[in-house]
Amino acid sequence: MNASSPTTIDVTLGARSYPVWIGRGLLGDHARWRTMLRGRHALVVSNTTVAPLYLERVAQGLDGLDWSSFLLDDGEAHKSFANVERVLAALAGLGATRDACVIALGGGVVGDLAGFSAACWMRGIDFIQMPTTLLAMVDSSVGGKTGVNLPAGKNLVGAFHQPRAVVADIDTLTTLPVREYRAGLAEVVKGAAIGDEPFFAWLEAHADALAARDDDAVAEAIARKVRYKAGVVARDETEQGERALLNLGHTFGHALETAGRYATLLHGEGVAVGMLLAARLSERLGMAAADDTARLQRLLEKLGLPVAVPAGMDAQQLLALMRLDKKNTAGKLRLILWRSIGEAEIVGGVAEAQVLAVLHEAIAPR
Structure with a gap:
């Protein structure tokens, strides 16, 4: 497979479907993914490791929208209810309406928490997965599982909430440890x-x-x-x-x-x-x-x-x-x-x- 030519795989769920795009340079391919945003509000959820590397590429595609970002600290321990509450507060501060979109820019922790927050806000708004780790690209970004951890165990709380699209830019793997x-x-x-x-x-x-x-x-x-x-x-x-x-x-x-x-x-x-x-x-x-x-x-x-x-x-x-x-x-x-x-x-x-x-x-x- 030629990584320079993006591949599209459709996830079909009855009458619903969404694309998974795989290839190089996709975060900067704004014309491709910007069409998935239906409203004027967007919240980019990322973490303190990924955001300095890739947030600007995504931000360029949000020109003209009311948008903001929320950054988690890096690591599984931060996939918590406390951070869900903070993401929801960020959506409230943005004035996000029901046609708003949450963009998950990061690995599985970011994707799970951002998706769960999107499922909760106004009983469910759009979200887009932009996985930056191999694990998230091949697993957690596809299929609509979202959730948070409890001290008693991992992913014990969550929701099935499918993304509008998955943007798997393999260029991000060059900075992955x-x-x-x-x-x-x-x-x-x-x-x-x-x-x-x-x-x-x-x-x-x-x-x-x-x-x-x-x-x-x-x-x-x-x-x-x-x-x-x-x-x-x-x-x-x-x-x-x-x-x-x-x-x-x-x-x-x-x-x-x-x-x-x-x-x-x-x-x-x-x-x-x-x-x-x-x-x-x-x-x-x-x-x-x-x-x-x-x-x-x-x-x-x-x-x-x-x-x-x-x-x-x-x-x-x-x-x-x-x-x-x-x-x-x-x-x-x-x-x-x-x-x-x-x-x-x-x-x-x-x-x-x-x-x-x-x-x-x-x-x-x-």
């Missing part, structure tokens, strides 16, 4: 692991190019992951069934993130370790072969991602956090596991003893 970039690759791997074994094989073959941030390889990986997710979201917008498969590794991963107080692991790193734990549990339950677990671990390691539970974590605490997962039903663990690479499934009533065994084995001194 290596660790953040690699965390995004975990979500790319996840999509392939769930339901696209040929894509998984493509990732194995192009791992070196992806690690080196080759523009064409990165653009191709983003497009393939977004197409896959768009299809799932179109069939199950509010996660009543198939969409839950997109949470492979997330029940373990969110518990790891929460146990580390959102300071030990990035989200994508938690997903990487979580996927491997889910694969090991699948193997333990007799669902999957050890060869597939080993293949997943090799790819994660080749992409520079963690594959071990951070030191000092407790298996019982992690299990307690997993009990809060939104997929659970009737007090029983409901996990996304797999039969093989590209063949994930939802498994209910998973015995906690089996999960504990996997966690203890992973935490044991190595």
Whole structure:
């Protein structure tokens, strides 16, 4: 795929649809995305890391509108109700009406919080996702999930609120720290692991190019992951069934993130370790072969991602956090596991003893 020629992928939800644009120079392509703003008010939500780099490019496209910006501090810990209240206060100060638009310029934290705030203001106004991290481009910016964290767990409060458009400018990845970039690759791997074994094989073959941030390889990986997710979201917008498969590794991963107080692991790193734990549990339950677990671990390691539970974590605490997962039903663990690479499934009533065994084995001194 040629990254210099933008690709458009439509997310279709019945009579509704919105474009996901992927390519270079898109933040400055004002003629493309300005048409998505219906009213005269706009609030750009960003953070103190991203705004100095890219806010001016977006601002140039807002000429003639009544607009302002709201900046968060950087990091998962700031995806809070307190900051939602501040965003809503900024909308009130702007005099935002029901045809106003919130623009999320940043990574997943910014996108989740800005989208949730847009869902709340006057019971729902437009928002546009302008993801600046790989993880946000391939996952959180597409599909309409928004939310905030609580001390009890991640994303326990939220709303389904679809964006008007997603503007994925891969030029922003040039300023992304290596660790953040690699965390995004975990979500790319996840999509392939769930339901696209040929894509998984493509990732194995192009791992070196992806690690080196080759523009064409990165653009191709983003497009393939977004197409896959768009299809799932179109069939199950509010996660009543198939969409839950997109949470492979997330029940373990969110518990790891929460146990580390959102300071030990990035989200994508938690997903990487979580996927491997889910694969090991699948193997333990007799669902999957050890060869597939080993293949997943090799790819994660080749992409520079963690594959071990951070030191000092407790298996019982992690299990307690997993009990809060939104997929659970009737007090029983409901996990996304797999039969093989590209063949994930939802498994209910998973015995906690089996999960504990996997966690203890992973935490044991190595």
